[in-house]
Amino acid sequence: MSLEGVCIILYKKGQTTILLPMNLIQTRSVSNAVDEILLERIRDGTYAPGSRIPSESELSDELGVSRATVRTALAKLAANGLILRIQGNGTFVNARIKQASVQPGNLWDLVQLIEGNGFKSSIRLLAMKRKPASEKEAHVLALEPGDEVIHFQRVFQADERPVILADNAVPAALLREPLENMDGGIHIRDIFKNYFHQKIAFAITDIHSVLIAEETCEVLGGDAGRAILQLNVTFYGRNNLPLAYGVNYFDDSVLRLTLVQTWS
Amino acid sequence: MSLEGVCIILYKKGQTTILLPMNLIQTRSVSNAVDEILLERIRDGTYAPGSRIPSESELSDELGVSRATVRTALAKLAANGLILRIQGNGTFVNARIKQASVQPGNLWDLVQLIEGNGFKSSIRLLAMKRKPASEKEAHVLALEPGDEVIHFQRVFQADERPVILADNAVPAALLREPLENMDGGIHIRDIFKNYFHQKIAFAITDIHSVLIAEETCEVLGGDAGRAILQLNVTFYGRNNLPLAYGVNYFDDSVLRLTLVQTWS
DNA sequence: CAGTGGTCTAGACCACCTA
DNA sequence: AGGTGGTCTAGACCACTGC
Known part of the structure; x- marks a missing residue:
């Protein structure tokens, strides 16, 4: 096997031997390594758009x-x-792919959404508190009335400009580690791994169109009374139990929500 | 091989031999046959929700x-x-799957969207005419100013109630068969196959939130000034050439746009 | 530890497209 | 006809989970 999956990948390109930069390697399987090699060749133009x-x-x-x-x-x-x-x-290399802002399976990944639109993303934690679940949250998270949730409110920024308002609720009973000094910028997969000792198995996303609320408008700016997108995401663990419920608001004139869908 | 892919599939369930109804068979490959068998077992409860x-x-x-x-x-x-x-x-069988209304790869399939919401779908053709492309259409479809497009306007109905207003434009130059007596109810894949002799390779969908227009409100009914979803879909052929551009309006309070996304 | 899904191989045949 | 991607097989080993 001419692929070394440990930390450096060697492969031949024409006559030369190429050392793939380590920062591109995130895999422990050969097929992932192949995937990354091909992806890199598409990105650097070795395989030109539209070509075979x-x-x-x-x-x-x-x-x-x-x-x-x-x-x-x-x-x-x-x-x-x-x-x-x-x-x-x-x-053939798809020449239109640049138009897409999110991968089909990553609708909930707001960082990818922002960066897919060509911005630099950053996250600011507005508030984090423990409080009784709202009626909606209790229903979605299968809680009893009065059960507490941890509530995060975050703003996602594109090139320092606030573009997404994100509210998340997690049952307080699931917490396993103290939440102090929590880095709000890390991936939700890792938040669950580090603080809740849980693995997320899947997510269900609801897409709605709503008129912007006053409080939202204060955070995101722009005209009052305009229509914005609302993405409601519920994350589930392995045994179909709900782990978190998030409500995300954003303006689709700033961030385009664009999906590619290949014909089966 | 105990599977016959021709037109009837035999398989054992416990001790008995089952004849799978022909209307469930849409496959010519063994793995598709297996897929349908398992799907059927999930649907009929042989494999119960949440069970292994x-x-x-x-x-x-x-x-x-x-x-x-x-x-x-x-x-x-x-x-x-x-x-x-x-x-x-x-x-394990996913117990939450019923909540989803569309498959991740089928965002453009309005019939599936309606039926995924539990309604019976029907389609009414409002207008079909040949006209010069609008600026937006010319841009998306890579046409010269003044080139003509075939323009369809259709209404998708859920249990006879109008729920989606769909505008589609196709370059007139692509037409290969006369359009008379066209059945507006057939699948877009087949429209392209039958009338344009083209295969669709992929689609790119843009999701927007807009205030409902007056004309749209007349067709769909409901309150004026409310926010609705706008799905812009561009269909592409094999060589990355655009084949059709569609704009679909619908009210997300009637039809929920819900996607399942499994963790990689 | 035994059993599960995840990865990989080497080889075969088929369906489809282009020339 | 020759090459492409699509499907399938039989067997192997690994990584992870739960007991």
Whole structure:
């Protein structure tokens, strides 16, 4: 196998041997490594937009892995809309992908949403407190009336400009570690891992259109009375138990919510 | 192989042999057949919500196919959020899936959106005409000023009640068959196949929040000045060329736009 | 520890497209 | 006809989970 998955990946490009920068490596599996190599070649233009990339067998030979492994990597790229696969013809780089701002499976990832729109994202924690669950929160999180939740209010900023107002509620009973000095900027997956010792299995997102509320307008700015998007996200753990409920408001004239969907 | 993919599928359930109804069969591949069998077992409660389903090896033995084939079927179910897979433990039926109204890859499929909300869908063609492309349409469809488009205006109904106003534009130059007697109710994939001799490769959808326009309100009814969702969909062919541009308006208080997203 | 899902291989055949 | 992606197999090993 010509791929070393430990910390550095070597591969041949034409005649030369390339050392892939370590910061690109986030994988422990060969197919993920292949995925990252191909992704990098698409990004740096080695595989130009619209052009045909090498066939499965060629990639399999070049990288020294089986064709099945190449296929799982290609399947991931195709699912994210980066390549188009046409039976009997070849695999092509999707030239329109830049238009998309989020991956289909990451609608809840606000950082990705902001950066997919070409901004630099940052997060500011407005408030964090423990309080009884609202009726809606109790219903969604399957709590009894009076049960407490931890409530976070955060603002996501694009190039320092506030663009998303995010409210999140988590049952206080789930907390396992003290919340002091919590870094509001980390990924929700890690928040749950570090402070709640839970793994998130899936999320269900509701997309609504609403008139902007006064308090929201004060945070986000802009005209009163305009229509904005409201994304309600419920995160679930492994046994279908709800872990968190979030309500996110943002202006779709600033942040475009654009999804690519490949034909099955 | 104990599966016959031709038109009838036989499989064992406990001790009995089951004849799967023909109307459930839409596949020519073994893994699709397995997928449909498992889907049917989830729907009819053979695999109860939240429960653990048989392991990959058990399914592979029972159905007489290889484990890899079972895995591709399970991967499809997992991608649609119907099952949760936990390494070292098992595969579980997602008990919350009923809450979702659309599959992640089918945001543009308005029929699925309506039926996912539990209504019976029907489509009414309001107008169909040939006219010069608007500025926006010309831009999105890569047309020259003055080029003509075929313009459809349709209303999607949920239990006979109008819920979605859909405008679609297709470059007239792409038309290959006369459009008379066109059935506005068929799938867009088939419209393109039958009348344009084109295959759709992927779609890019933009989600916006807007105040309802007067004309839209006349069709959909309800309060003037309320916020509704606007989905702009561009369909592309194989070589990244745009094939159609659609603008869909609907009220998210009637039709919920809900997506399941499984954790990678 | 045994059983589960996750990864990978080497090889085979098929369906489809282009030339 | 030759090459492409699509499907399938049989077998192997690994990583993780729960007992």
